[in-house]
Amino acid sequence: MRRLHRIGDFLRQLRDDRSGVTLVEFAFVGPVLILMVIGLFDIAHTQYTSSVLHGALQKAGRDLTLENANSQEANIDQRVADQVRSLMPASATVVFEKVSHFDFADIGEPEEFTDQNDDDICNNNEPYVDTNDNGQWDADRGKDGIGGARDAVLYTARVSYPRLFPLYGMIGLPQEVTLEASTVLRNQPFDEQNDRITTTRNCT
Template identity: 70%
Template sequence: MIRRLAQSRALLRRLAADSSGATLIEFAFVGPVLILMIMGLFDIAHTQYTASVLHGAMQKAGRDLTLENATSREANLDSRVRAQVATVMPNSATVTVEKLSHFDFSDIDQPEEILGDDPTGNTGNGVCEGSKNERYVDTNDNSRWDADRGRDGIGGARDAVIYTARVSYPRLFPMYGLAGLSQNITIEASTVLRNQPFDEQNDRITTERDCP
């Protein structure tokens, strides 16, 4: 009985001193974190490279859009942007292009002006309210008040144009679930330009309409 107890203690001491298999257990803790970090670095690198390609394509297209014959080449320029971005994108990626023309650079990202019935004009609350007898200047001439006064398209001579491209695609590495990230990535690039020729611009639209 005593000898069996001594043998059992000796076995326990050998098991306690045995480190074989410890590496596998340690890797089970460290491995997922390491793999997640590696995939995350690749994902960040690909995103940065894609953004660089997109910005380069937009800058080239922006320079071409300033030329006088840009209207006839507009669709071709959009296709070139999509084709260049597609070289680093998965097949399921979507590319949307938007062009908004403005009378001047100061109009970019500005809402259409709201006019009140008081002598100071603008009400200041940023809401076009017909119940308060307010009116607005329909800068883009589309018969509705807009939070962005830009008009669709590249406009005419001397107009300021903001040219934007958005790319959305699923992540290349299956790490988004582990890191709590969204499955899709959206990248946006914009360029601002002024159309040529610079001395033949149409008059600014000042049509006033009633707020809805």
């Protein structure tokens, strides 16, 4: 009986003992808190990088519209890449795309064609206007490059880099972060604009 009494006293002391409660509670709360902090850092870094990318691209886009842009194109691209890579791992990739159009209204528009069979596809020898003069129908009528005087240029930069924080493996995010920024500007009127191409061809 005395032993049972001592065991009972021990169990009551154990029940009433509050030391170590904080450690146990942290064991439950800590992983969630750490995950949230890592997630906030990941989101903040992505947003900041995106902001820097957009700012650098806006400046580069304005530089590309100047008369001497053709000779400075590589340097302008490199400045954007260097500014963005300063925030990213060394393995980050930066890809640029420049597409020139006769007018702002042409941006993102397909080349016009006569849809004789009403299938919304340029085929079966249907006539189309080869606006970019590359010998085939395109879903975007722009030309590669920055074009000439008075042309509207769509300048796009795509950045890919591995996430800095290991959050992706815990909540199913992709390991690679991909950011994209675009700007549209018109080249300065340093010369007469080339005439709009109206070559008519046929879809295959």
